[in-house]
Amino acid sequence: MGTSGSFNWTLNRDQIITSALRKLGVLEQGETPAAQQITDAAEALNMMVKEWQNDGVRLWTLAWTTKVLSAASSEVTGTDGKIYTCILGHTSSSENKPVTGTDYSTFWKERGTTGGAWANATAYLSIGDFYLPTDTIGIERAFIRYNEQDYPVRIIGWGEWFDLSDKSNIGRPLRITVDMDLAPRAVLNPIPDRTDYVLHYLRVRKLEDFDANTNTGDFPERWLKAVVWGLAADLAPEYGVPVEERDRLEAKSGAYYFRAKARDMEIVSSPFADPAYSVDND
Numbered sequence: 001m002g003t004s005g006s007f008n009w010t011l012n013r014d015q016i017i018t019s020a021l022r023k024l025g026v027l028e029q030g031e032t033p034a035a036q037q038i039t040d041a042a043e044a045l046n047m048m049v050k051e052w053q054n055d056g057v058r059l060w061t062l063a064w065t066t067k068v069l070s071a072a073s074s075e076v077t078g079t080d081g082k083i084y085t086c087i088l089g090h091t092s093s094s095e096n097k098p099v100t101g102t103d104y105s106t107f108w109k110e111r112g113t114t115g116g117a118w119a120n121a122t123a124y125l126s127i128g129d130f131y132l133p134t135d136t137i138g139i140e141r142a143f144i145r146y147n148e149q150d151y152p153v154r155i156i157g158w159g160e161w162f163d164l165s166d167k168s169n170i171g172r173p174l175r176i177t178v179d180m181d182l183a184p185r186a187v188l189n190p191i192p193d194r195t196d197y198v199l200h201y202l203r204v205r206k207l208e209d210f211d212a213n214t215n216t217g218d219f220p221e222r223w224l225k226a227v228v229w230g231l232a233a234d235l236a237p238e239y240g241v242p243v244e245e246r247d248r249l250e251a252k253s254g255a256y257y258f259r260a261k262a263r264d265m266e267i268v269s270s271p272f273a274d275p276a277y278s279v280d281n282d
Contacts, residue, residue: 010221011228013210017041020231023249024239038213044234045210049217049227052257053137053207060220060264061207062140067130067199069192074124075112083115084108086124087168087191093120109168128173128191132184135206139186142176142201146194153188153199164189172197223260229253 011019017038021027026037033041053061074086078098087109095101097118098108107124132139142153154175161167161177171190176199179185188199208218217227233249241249 010216011224012213013042013045013215014038014213016045016210016217016224016228016231019228020235023229023232024236024241026239040238041231041235042210045227045231048230048234049207049210049219056261061137061205061218063203063205065133065201065203067186067201069127069130069188069197069199070195071125071127072195073112073126073128073191075115076108076118076124077115078108078110078118082110083112084110085112086126087128088187089126089129089185090124092118092122092124126191127195128189129185129187132178132186132203133205134183136178136184137204137206138180139176139178140202140204142199144173145198145200146172146196150200153201161187161189173199176201222263226253226256226260229256 014033018027018033020041021033021037022029022031027033076084076086076098078084079100080098082099084098084104086107088107090096090107093101096104096107097120098104139155142155144151144153151172153173156175156177158177158179161175164175167189169190170193172194173188173190173192175189177187177189179187186201209215210217217223219227229249230253233246233253236246236249
C-alpha cells in the first residue's frame with residue numbers, strides 16, 4: 001500500500017471548535033455546532049491565541065526584513081533664516097515650527113544646505129526613523145550593511161534612548177529603538193549619515209486571526225492539540241463543566257502547550273532535538 005505523499009493536513013477554525021466541544025461532551029461524534037456556539041468559540045479562540053503571543057509563543061512569526069535608508073531627511077528654512085534638518089519624523093504644526101515652536105528642537109536641528117519654506121500640516125521625514133509594518137510587535141536583532149560589511153545594531157529601550165546625551169548626532173547607526181504605538185516606528189541612533197545604508201532586522205509579527213470558518217491556524221501543526229485542548233479548557237466554565245473535570249482539562253491543555261512551546265525552543269538550538277514529554281493519550 002502506497003503512502004499519500006501529502007503533508008498538508010491540518011484543522012480549520014470550525015474543525016478546531018468542533019473538536020473542542022466534543023472534548024467537553026457538548027457535541028456527539030458527527031454533530032455540528034450551532035451558529036451561536038461557533039461565534040462564541042471563535043471569540044474565545046482568537047483571544048486565547050492572542051494571549052499566547054504575550055507569553056512568547058511566536059517563534060514562527062519571526063520575519064526577516066530589510067530597509068534601505070535612502071530617503072534623505074527633510075530640510076526647511078527656519079524663522080531665523082537658518083537651515084534646519086528634520087531629526088524626527090512628524091506632521092508639522094505651530095508647536096514644532098523652527099524656531100518659534102515651543103518643542104521644535106525635538107524635531108529639527110540647525111544643519112543642512114537646501115532649506116525650503118516650512119509648511120503647516122505637512123509630513124516631514126527623517127532618515128533616522130521610519131514606520132514598521134503594522135503587524136510588528138518588536139525587533140529581535142538588527143544590523144547595518146554597508147560596502148559589503150555588516151555592522152551590529154543594538155536594540156535599546158526608550159529608557160536608554162532618553163538617557164542618550166545627543167539624540168541628534170549623525171553617523172553609522174549603532175542603536176535602534178522601537179516605538180510600539182498603534183503605528184509602530186523604529187528610531188535609529190546615531191541618525192544615518194549616508195543614504196546607502198541598508199538596515200536588516202528580524203522582527204516579530206502578530207499572529208493572524210481566525211476570521212473565517214476555513215481559516216487555519218497561523219502556527220505549525222505541532223500546536224494543534226494545544227489549541228484544541230486549550231480552547232476546550234477555556235470554554236469549560238461557560239458550559240458548566242464540573243471543577244474537577246475543568247482541572248483535568250487545564251492540566252492536559254497545559255501539557256500540550258508546554259510541549260509545543262519547548263519543542264519550538266529546541267528547534268532553535270538543535271533541529272534534531274526531540275525531548276520526551278508525558279501527555280496522556282486521548
